[in-house]
Amino acid sequence: MSLIAIVGGRVLTMDDRRRILDRGTVLVEDDRINAVGPDDEVEIPADAEIIDAAGQIVMPGLVNSHTPGTQSLLRAGGNQDRDLLDWMFNDLYPGLAAYSLSDVKVALELFCLESIRSGVTTVVLNDHVHPFDPLPAIDTAIEVLGRTGIRAVYARMFTDAIRPSSPTFLQTVRAREPEVRPASVLRETTAILSDLDEMYRKHDRSYGGRIRVCASPSTASTTSLQALEYSRDRARTQDGIWALHLSETPGDRPVGEMSAVRYLDSYGLLDSRLLLGHCVHVDATDIRLIRRAGASISTQPVSNGVLGSGIAPVPAFLQAGINVGIGTDDANCNDACDVLSDLKTLGVVQRAVNCDAAAVAAEELIEIATLGGARAVRQASDIGRLAAGYKADVVLLDTRSSHLTPSSSIPAALAWQATGRDVRTVLVDGRVVMRDGVVDWLDGNAEAGLLATASERAEAIAERAGIATTRPWESRGFWRHG
Structure with missing residues (x-):
């Protein structure tokens, strides 16, 4: 059995009451959420891994x-x-x-x-x-x-x-x-x-x-x-x-x-x-x-x-x-x-x-x-909210940046201020697939290799297909002045 406690974050539950917890804990047991509540109301087992979510929004994937x-x-x-x-x-x-x-x-x-x-x-x-x-x-x-x-x-x-x-x-x-x-x-x-x-x-x-x-x-x-x-x-x-x-x-x-x-x-x-x-x-x-x-x-x-x-x-x-x-x-x-x-x-x-x-x-x-x-996708009984019994698909988004300061309203901050680049940690099915910006299936060297390979393959695909990937401005109907 694996236990993960995500603590100290502002938790957007999306539960039936759409609760937002100023300082909340999400306790994950294996692939599901065991408990969600204020930090002082959720008991954390001694053998649980702790993920510190201070300064972050904790939300459903x-x-x-x-x-x-x-x-x-x-x-x-x-x-x-x-x-x-x-x-x-x-x-x-x-x-x-x-x-x-x-x-x-x-x-x-x-x-x-x-x-x-x-x-x-x-x-x-x-x-x-x-x-x-x-x-x-x-x-x-x-x-x-x-x-x-x-x-x-x-x-x-x-x-x-x-x-x-x-x-x-x-x-x-x-x-x-x-x-x-x-x-x-x-x-x-x-x-x-x-x-x-x-x-x-x-x-x-x-x-x-x-x-x-x-x-x-x-x-x-x-x-x-x-x-x-x-x-x-x-x-x-x-x-x-x-x-x-x-x-x-x-x-x-x-x-x-x-x-x-x-x-x-x-x-x-x-x-x-x-x-x-x-x-x-x-x-x-x-x-x-x-x-x-x-x-x-x-x-x-x-x-x-x-x-x-x-x-x-x-x-x-x-x-x-x-x-x-x-x-x-x-x-x-x-x-x-x-x-x-x-x-x-x-x-x-x-x-x-x-x-x-x-x-x-x-x-x-x-x-x-x-x-x-x-x-x-007909999975609303499993995903889409942070609540006991739901799949542990959880996202931690860091608000400690200029464009997310202040972020008084979590829905407003997510809708108008945040982008995916602010996400730091992601769990799917209780697995930490990304921790502090690093995915668990690629190390730094492997990621650099993937990006280089993708660029090379993209160029080769365009050539085989006869697709022109760059065109002069004039050919696209734009005209330069001066």
């Missing part, structure tokens, strides 16, 4: 509920200044097609390092790499997620349908970048479903239950009805979730003028196990249907802004009673996986577009990143 992290080797290069489809077909898919399995391993190690460093303890990893031979890539991804200690839902993305107008449209999009080697993710339905069966059989609830897997159809417009129904039914059988990009752009309309939400509802595909990503272009009827079904939404404010896709009506989701989480989205259309940083973007943008300084309060933002994400 953050949940990144929509993030294709494998793309980390494609960022800060050919992805710049593109809308969604231009980015997908002239950067993302060609880049992913140029990955080797060792590239997948390095990319996900980099992603897990950055995520843990940012206080993220749970990720929904929407993965779309190696579409034509996915099982080795899935095995590689699960191994990295398991070894690094992060909690994850590995959401395998796939595409098995196209709309009649798509070939001509995509040909035009690709014509913008003739040097890029085209790549497709379209695949035959039977082969996809067979691979998903094997993924579930081999990996669901692996690493002591810390790793779950799920089916993740790309969109309702690019997935057959058979595959959508499989994804829904398998989520029910496995007591898990399924994930789907929805209405990221106005073009996500599977049939005629019907919205993607109405299409899903017509076939009984909206349900409480469905995690919807984006939901930017939805109307009041769509919102009512999502609420009635009990589906969750993960909002991606930074990537939607970077790609010019629009702004999701998050206040309307919250007012309707829909559960909302937050995701950083692709590591190469956000270029970071810092949930705390994205929370500020979410709050500021919603206040601006709604002309309402209370459109999303700091407390709501913190709930979105913790309990909202926990509910979205």
Whole structure:
């Protein structure tokens, strides 16, 4: 039995009463929290390891509920200044097609390092790499997620349908970048479903239950009805979730003028196990249907802004009673996986577009990143709060810095002042995966080697894919003066 006592910190519990303790103790026994309370009320066993949290906020681990992290080797290069489809077909898919399995391993190690460093303890990893031979890539991804200690839902993305107008449209999009080697993710339905069966059989609830897997159809417009129904039914059988990009752009309309939400509802595909990503272009009827079904939404404010896709009506989701989480989205259309940083973007943008300084309060933002994400992955009885019996997913964030002084209100400090760079120590399942900024699976030399290797591999991938990672200002429509 292992015992860890985190003492002397300001504890944000997110429990039923949303208690905040000025000086609190979190007692961890093995992989779960044994007790939470004021320092003078929690008895600490003599053999417990003590973690001094003085000057720090102790809080539940953050949940990144929509993030294709494998793309980390494609960022800060050919992805710049593109809308969604231009980015997908002239950067993302060609880049992913140029990955080797060792590239997948390095990319996900980099992603897990950055995520843990940012206080993220749970990720929904929407993965779309190696579409034509996915099982080795899935095995590689699960191994990295398991070894690094992060909690994850590995959401395998796939595409098995196209709309009649798509070939001509995509040909035009690709014509913008003739040097890029085209790549497709379209695949035959039977082969996809067979691979998903094997993924579930081999990996669901692996690493002591810390790793779950799920089916993740790309969109309702690019997935057959058979595959959508499989994804829904398998989520029910496995007591898990399924994930789907929805209405990221106005073009996500599977049939005629019907919205993607109405299409899903017509076939009984909206349900409480469905995690919807984006939901930017939805109307009041769509919102009512999502609420009635009990589906969750993960909002991606930074990537939607970077790609010019629009702004999701998050206040309307919250007012309707829909559960909302937050995701950083692709590591190469956000270029970071810092949930705390994205929370500020979410709050500021919603206040601006709604002309309402209370459109999303700091407390709501913190709930979105913790309990909202926990509910979205159907693990709210285990994660998202610091309370006895819950999994010991705990983050310590240091407030002893100029930008966090003063920090009278913990929710306000986290929402408006803090970033992931302030996180110092992280526990997942009771394991101290990062202590004082150092992860337990990399020493200093190994980390330097990982960063150097990632940079080298990124350059080689771009070259194989024909992606220009740097372009003159003039070619991007910018002009120098003087």
